[in-house]
Each structure stands twice: as C-alpha cells, then as structure tokens.
Amino acid sequence: MKKLLILSLVSFTLIQCIAIKAESNTSSTTEITTKTQLEIYEKNPKLIVGIVVDQMRYDYLVKFYNKYSEGGFKRLMNNGYNLKNVHYNYIPTYTAVGHTSIYTGTTPVNHGIISNNWYDKYLKKSIYCVDDDNYRTVGAISGGNKSPHRMLTTTITDQLKLAQNMNGKTIGVAIKDRSSILPAGHTADAAYWFEGGNEGKFMTSTFYMDKIPNWVTNFNNSGKANSYLNDTWDTYYDIDTYTETLPDNNEFEGTFKGKETPTFPYNLKELRKLNDNYSLIKAIPAGNTITTDFAEATILGENLGKGEFTDFLAISYSSTDYVGHQFGVNAKELEDTYIRLDKDLERFLNFLDTEIGKDNYTIFLTADHAAVQVPAYLNSLKIPGGYFETTKFKKFVNEITLEYFNSDELVENISNYQVFLNKQKLKELKLDTKIVSQKIADEILNFDNVYKTVTAHTLQTTSFTSGILKTLQNGYNQKFSGDILYVPNPSTIPNYSKTGTTHGSGYAYDTHVPLLFYGAKISKGSSNNYYPIVDIAPTLASLLNISEPNGSTGNVILEVLK
Template sequence: MKKLFIILLVSFTLTQCIAIKAESTTSTPIESSTKTFQSKLQKNPKLIVGIVVDQMRYDYLIKFYNKYGEGGFKKLMNEGYNLKNVHYNYIPTYTAVGHTSIYTGTTPVNHGIISNNWYDKYEKKSIYCVDDANYETIGAQTGGKKSPHKMLTTTVTDQLKLAQNMQGKSIGIAIKDRSAILPAGHTADAAYWFEGGDEGKFISSTFYMNELPNWVNDFNNSGKANGYLNETWNTYYNISTYTETLPDNNKFEGLFEGKTTPTFPYNLAELRKLNGNYSLLKAVPSGNTITTDFVEAAIKGENLGKGNFTDFLAISYSSTDYVGHQFGVNAKELEDTYIRLDKDLERLLNYLDAEVGENNYTIFLTADHAAVQVPSYLNSLKIPGGYFDNDKFEEFVNNITLEYFNSKELIEDISNYQIFLNKEKIKQLNLDIHKVSQTIADEIISFENVYKTVTAHTLQTTSFTSGILETLQNGYNQKLSGDILFVPNPSTISYSKTGSTHGSGYAYDTHVPLIFYGANIDFGSSNKYYPIIDITPTISNFLNITEPNGSTGKAILEVLK
C-alpha cells in the first residue's frame, strides 16, 4: 500500500511539473499579439520608392506597350498590381497640386497647394508654390530659395519619419523644384532639383542643408549634363516603326528655337545655344536619363535601404511633361521619350535589385496629371475643341461689372479660371458681394467656351456629389481660392495651337496610371475606380504608420498581400 502511495505521489508531481512547464512556454494573448506586430514590422521594406511620371496619360501604357522592353513598364505591369481606373478627383490638374495630393492623401481643399502659381489675395500678387525668401540656394547662384512651407498638411514621407522617431531618410529628386520639394515633405533630409541656364547642376536649399554632400558635388562635376547635350537626339528605333503616332512633320507640334520643322534628328549641341543652354536638357529624354543617374548616385551616396529603418525616395520624371507641352500627345518625339524612359526604368529596377535587394523595396508609379489631345488636331478631325481667349474674357467681365454696378474696378485678378474680386472697392461702393459674385457667374456663362460657373459662396454652402462641379469643389480652398470659379468647354485650353497642356477635370487630364510593385504587394490588376488620394493611405496601411494629418483617401487593400 505504501509503495502504491509513493507511485501515485511521484506521478502527480511529474504531472504538475509538466503543466507548469507547459504554462511557462505558452505565450499570453498580449505576448502573442506583440510578437505578431513585431513580425509585421520586421517585414516592412527597407526602401519605399515613389515614381511620378509628369503628364503621363494612362493610355501610354497600352499605346506604346509593344515598344517597351521586358524590364521596365512591362515588368511593373506584369509582376505588380496594375490599377487601370485611377483618376484625379479635383480641379486643377497641375504639377504641384498633383504631387502634393499623391503624397498628402488629400486635395487642395485641405493641403493648400491650389496651383503651381496662384494669386495671393492677401499679398495682392501672384506667388509660386515653393518659393521661400527665408532660405538660400545651395549649389548654384540662383534657383534654391525654396521650401514646402505653403503645403499646409503632412505627407506620407513626414509620417514615416515621425513614426520612426525621425530615423530613416526621406529624399526628393526631380528636374522640377516643386516635384522634388513637395513629395519629400516638411521633415525631408534633402530635396534636389536641376538648375538649367548656365548652371547645369542639381541644387538644393538651406531649408535642408548648409552645403551639398560630396556625392552630389562629385555628380555635378562629372560632366554628365554637358555630355548629354553634346549628343544628337534621334529615335531609339527606326522611325518607320513608330506607327502609334502622327507623321513626324505636322502642324500640331511646337518648334525649338533654331529648328524650322519639328522633326528628327535634334542636334542638341547646336540647339542648346538658342534654347537656354542646360535648360534644354529638361525638355528632351536625356532629362529623364540624368534624373535616373542622379537617383542611382543618391541610393549609393546615402546608403538608402541599408539601415535599420525604412527610407523613402520620391522621384519625379519631369521631362515627359516638357516634351508633351512642346510636341503634344501624338508626336513621335513623345513616343520616343517614353521608349527611352522605359529603358531608364529598367535600369533603375535592376539597380534597386542589386543595391537594395529584390524583396527589400516597394514601388508605386503614377502621374501628376495627364494631358489633352491638341485641340487644333481634334478640330481637323471635326471633333469639338478650342482655345480660351483670356484677354477677351477679362474685357467681357469688366463690361459686366460696368453694366450692373457702374464700375470697372471690381475685379482684382483673373487666373487659373478663377475671378478674385476687389473687396475693398465693393465695400466702398456699398455693394453686396454675394450679389456681385452671382451676377458675374450668371453672366459669364454666355461667354464663348465657358461651360460651368459657380460662386465661392455656393461651394461653401452646397455639397456636390458627382460630376465636374464635385471635382471643382474638391479643388476649392476657402482661404486661398477665388470668388467665382468657371470651367471651360471640354478640350478647350488656354495655350498655343501647338503642343498640349492640362489642368481640367475631364478624363483626358484625370486618368493616370497607378502600379504598385515589390515587397508586400500582391500580383494582379483591377478596373475599379480609385481616386489618386488613395495612394498615401495604402502606403501608410502596410507600413503601419499614421496617415497624413489631412488625409481623406482610403487604403486600396486589394493590392496588399
């Protein structure tokens, strides 16, 4: 009996020990959750790369598909997640506004960048989106008194820095200053842009630094910019194969100074003498190529993607916009520009694979706006389109105020399809500002090529939920915008009769590509509608960081693994 008791006692003791051991090795719910969260954090890519192609229409992915190689646009489309129905959801579709909306996740109603240039109704003058006299140029004589201070909200690049306790690097790079500065945000380590004229250098501002890093000086001293402008721009492939675009010599394309026809080849060494010297580099495909060169130098020089925290590199390819403005959306010059950009993208992807690691980076590629078919070309096909006469419109508006209010001094400024009233004069004349605004809005609808009009008061008191007036409202900022806003007819622009432009809320200006690729991104495609402001919430979601403080977009969950 005693022996049995001892056996039972030993058995009970072993059972308790096993139970205690099991309990000590089993995670509590809090510990399990913590490990899962830490595991997810550890999966964050080492580098986020935002690529914005200035003035890229969505249909360029399709139109030039057979001209692209396997390693650029096609690789992103076929191995990433291709969103085919992404649009800008506001007016105006300009460069500064587009870049800001992509990176803030909201529209001008919140972020405050209402155009590239706009009339400041408090300062009574036109201002530029990134000008800031509080800072000095770094790397050149001029061109660097810039900062993002007019942008009123944070960007995803800011939020990443804040989430990592200001660790990790955020850098913006572009030919255009605004395209480098605004995406990089308020907390950026650096923003670099290309200064043309007689400089031919990538420069910056004392907002970011007191002197350029050695790698930037080395790049500027390498002679690359000069080398590209000593080349001749000819088509990458035989021009006879460029069947997707109009004949090379047509009346819808603009001319460089020194050229008598808009035709290949382009002797850049000669043309630079009459076209702003190094500024010419911005307007040819080599501008995109030198941007890629500089991006590679930045990745190496700053050791991007090599640290313990996630870095963010915001790239904008600006030369596509210059070429589109000069030659239009159906030019052989534009086709060749995208063929060459495809090669630059392939080189960049290969460089990222080699330097950062194939599974260590995430890319999104989109555009800051698209562009209209040249209206004079449309007219030649009996398709409606036209040109807005700003001088006649100003005279028309002044005649309205004279007829109804006996004064031609009620208009302070007309710009960006907005009318700013002279409130002091209206007050002096004891006029009702709402009556003045509504009268002008009602009358200008009869002006040739005006399609819609609306007062600021209406935008403040009415919520539009569809159509062109909704997009206009999304771009209206109560503090900064004008008193009367109007929309031209479709395919009607304030521009020359050669080349293309943008700025409207019509599909030809709003429909842009959006492709996600790399770490944490699923494979596939979608025809669902998404507004451009959904990019930043998507990036924020998979990085597990707070969205920018003005963000109004939603995460596109279908692209995430």
C-alpha cells in the same frame, strides 16, 4: 481562532500568487506587444520608391506597349498590380497640386496647394507654390529660396518619419523644384532639383542643409549633363516603326529655337546655344535619364535601403511634361521619350535588385496629371475643341461689372479659371459680395467656351456629389481660392499655341493616369475598379503599418496589398 488564522494565511498566499501571476502576464503581454511592433516594422520594405511621371496619360501604357521592353513598364504591369481606372478627383490638374495630392492623400481643400502659381488675395500678388525667402540656394548660384511651407498637411513621407521617431531617410529627386520638394514633405532629409541655364547642376535649399554632400558635388562635376547635350537626339528605333503617332513633321508640333521643323534628328550641341544651354536637357529624354542617374547616385551616396529603418525616395520624371507641352500627345518625339523612359526604368529596377534586393523594396508609379489632345488637331478631325481667349474674357467681366454695378474696378485678379473680387472696392460702394459674385457667374456663361460657373458661396453651402462641379469643389480652398470659379468647354485650353498641349481641367483626358504598385507586400494582378488619386497615401500607410497623413481623405486600396 487557530483555524481562522490558518485560513487568513492561505488566503493571503493565494492573493500573492494571483498578483505575481498577473504581474507576470502583464510583463509577458508588454514583451509580446513590443516584440510584435518590432516584427511589424522589421517586415516593412527597406526602401519605398515613389515614381511620378509628369503628364503621363494612362493610355501611354497601352499605346506604346509593344515598344516597351520586358524589364520596364511591362515588368511593373505584369508582375505588380495594375490599377487601370485611377483618376484625379479635383480641379485643377497641375503639377504641384498633383504631386501634393498623391503624397498627402487629400485635395486642395485640405492641403492648400491650389496651383503651381496662384493669386494671393492677402499679399495682393501672384505667388509660387514652393517659394520661401527665408531660405537660400545651396549647390548653385540661384533658385534655392524654396521650401514646402505652403503645404498645410503632412505627407506619407512625413508620417513614415514620425512613425520611426525621425529615423530613416526621405529624399526627393526631380528636374522641377516643386516635384522634388512637395513629395519629400516637411521632414525630408533632402530635396534635389536640376538648375539649367549655365549651371547644369542638381541643387537644394538651406531648408534642408547648408552644404551639399560630397557625392552630389562629385555627380555635378562628373560631366554627365554636358555629355548628354553634346550628342544627337534621334529615335531609339527606326522611325518608320513609330506607327502609334502622327507623321514626324506635322502642323500640331512646336519647335526648338534654331530648328525650322519639328523633325528628327536633333543636333543638341547646336540647339543648346539658343535654348538656354543646360535648360535644354529638361525638354528632351536625357532629362529623364539624368534623373535616373541621380536617383541611383542618391541611393548609393546615402546608403538608402541598407539601414534598420525604412527609407523613402520620391522621384519625379519631369521631361515627359516638357516634351508633351512642346510636341503634343501624338508626336514621334513623345513616343520616343516614353520608349527611352522605359529603358531608364528597366535600368533602375535592375539597379534596385542588385543594391537593395528584390524583396526589400516597394514601388508605386503614377502621374501628376495627364494631357489633352492638341485642340487644333481635334478640330482638323471635326471634333470640338478650342482656345480660351483670356484677354477678351477679362474685358468681358469688367463690362459686366460696369453695366450692373457702375464700376469696372470690382475685379482684382483673374487667373486659374478663378475671379477674385476687390473686397475693398465692394465695401466702398456698399455692394454685397454674394450678389456681385452671382451676377458675374450668371453672365460669364454667355462668354464663348465657358461651360460651367459657380460662386464660392455656393461651394461653401452646397455639397455636390458627382460631375464636374464635384471635382471643382474638391479643388476649392475656402481660404485661398477665388470668389467665382468657371470651367471651360471640353478640350478647350487657355490662349495656347495651336501646337503642343497642356492640362489643368477635370475632364477624363486630364484626370486618367496610370497607377502601378510593385515589390514587397504587393499582390500581382490588375483591376478596372475606380480609385481616386488620394487613395495612394492611405494604401502606403496601411502597407507600412503607420498613420495616414493628417489631412487624408482617401481610402486603402485593399486589393493591391498581400
């Protein structure tokens, strides 16, 4: 009995020791896990800077390479990671869709931004991507009733906020409202954009704040916008050295009001009088320069990159798009715009080195879409290209429905290369939507410059794995898109002037864009591997050790990460 009692006491003591040891191990494991998590976040860059250059073709990096300084594009290309084969994998390639897809890691299928403007088949009217009447203007007179509410998924900027328990700051900066609002996401501290006309100010919306900070007021009152328009726009270097582009005065360039020829120099002080005053700054290189000025002021005013948590600054350079639309992709004006943007980037990178520290920030630079060569210019070289006659097309579609269904009231709207049917009228006439859609799709192939057609029903029931119909499917949103979608011939643009260029297609000239990563936790090198644009957000999520955006369909680009 005595031996049994001693054995019991020994057993109890051993169990207690084991329990204490286990508790100690659990505590130790918890401490290690917590410490590891802290170390992971502490090793994150203090500032992420996303740069989107509006309408930048990939080949601008190569075409103008010898004109760039060592500290701008070349610094990012040669000391960061240069991905040479990045494409948009959907249609349409427009500004709002591009910015949204970059930051959400997915396409319109999920994020819901199907264009800049599109026909709302529920409201029966055209809507704008960031309009929101629930909010009002802050910092200007008008134009502030904006928010990201139409974007249905989170962004990488949202995910960073969520991962840090809403700590850290996220701010968007651009000339265009959509280019600032959509990248900054739903949880942004601020999004600022430039109001032209007689305002000449950076502004925001009550979605973010009720009053702009003092540093923004000081910037707006500094006179920078006015000083840039009281100057002359001439080429940065001798114009005779601009051998990469067409002659200065050619028939494929547009002109400003008040100037007969598209030629240097441009007297901005005079031109602003006939070109909506401060709005002129959007359409010249100074628009990029003042965006850089404001980005630097944002970092200083908000102390970005100086806190315990990671901040995110989303910058979009919009003036490259305005210049491209006006003058085309082969103009001296465009070349000079990129030379000057390179100088702005050099200044900004030096600023980041000084204010944030070389090892404390990470940058990615890409574009929201590229652009087509001016079709009239291609025609002059006997290369196919053309102009889509939208008005004639609408008449043609109505003639089809009249011939086959005895009604010319079946089409409610035609926009963005989509046909929206009048469902109420179809119901009244007891017509089947699928039958009507397929007949229209079959017949409009006979219209000049229509290359492909497909119905919404086909997109919902068939999975395309490659080609132009795959990109069309990636851009199709079942809730918001039309009943028939069609694709024009290559290098064919809608009702556009025979001068200047545009974008929107799924062809390589619109989809192929640069993608440069640079800074903390980024490898040095380059790659010709194909990557879709939706891979940017997952890559940033991996770099930051956070969750991907909730609609993300992209993959991590492993080779860019250290």
